[in-house]
Amino acid sequence: MYTEKVMDHFMNPRNVGEIDNASGVGQVGNAKCGDIMKIYLDIKDGIIEDVKFKTFGCGSAIASSSVATEMIKGKSVEEALKLTNRQVVSELDGLPAPKIHCSVLAEQAIKSAILNYAQENGLEFDELKDFNPDEDHHDHGHDHE
Numbered sequence: 001m002y003t004e005k006v007m008d009h010f011m012n013p014r015n016v017g018e019i020d021n022a023s024g025v026g027q028v029g030n031a032k033c034g035d036i037m038k039i040y041l042d043i044k045d046g047i048i049e050d051v052k053f054k055t056f057g058c059g060s061a062i063a064s065s066s067v068a069t070e071m072i073k074g075k076s077v078e079e080a081l082k083l084t085n086r087q088v089v090s091e092l093d094g095l096p097a098p099k100i101h102c103s104v105l106a107e108q109a110i111k112s113a114i115l116n117y118a119q120e121n122g123l124e125f126d127e128l129k130d131f132n133p134d135e136d137h138h139d140h141g142h143d144h145e
Helices: 004-011 059-072 077-081 085-091 097-121
Strands: 024-029 036-044 047-056
Touching (some): 004 059, 024 097, 036 097, 047 077, 059 085, 059 097
Antiparallel strands (some): 036 047
16 A cells, blocks of 8 residues: 555655744644644755654655655755645655545645744745645645645
8 A cells, every 4th residue: 555665654754853043934733633743944045955754643754754854955946836646655665545635734724834934034925925834725626736
């Protein structure tokens, strides 16, 4: 049911923890399924130098957080904003359909952390214009784009 990559990132998650004095912190979650993700970003000169996460949730949520942090580390904020849940799922070699929402949460948590960074620094990013970190991102059948 789960790919080797999902199991690897679940059993050996990368970038777990917190960043003191983070440039941006984002948290998204859903009480219905119990998944909560918190992402910490350390951004210098527009580059994500470090990223850490804390996820309370199922194996797919932890694996999605882990692989998503790997995918944005060392990238520019603009590049990180382009990360989609489809890319996360692809990097994990797939997730079972009922668990796709976990990859959406990872994408949203990153956007939420970047939004926090933007607000703290008086920056605006087009990709965040319609983004609301507080809306319910949990929709099992929804293929987020």
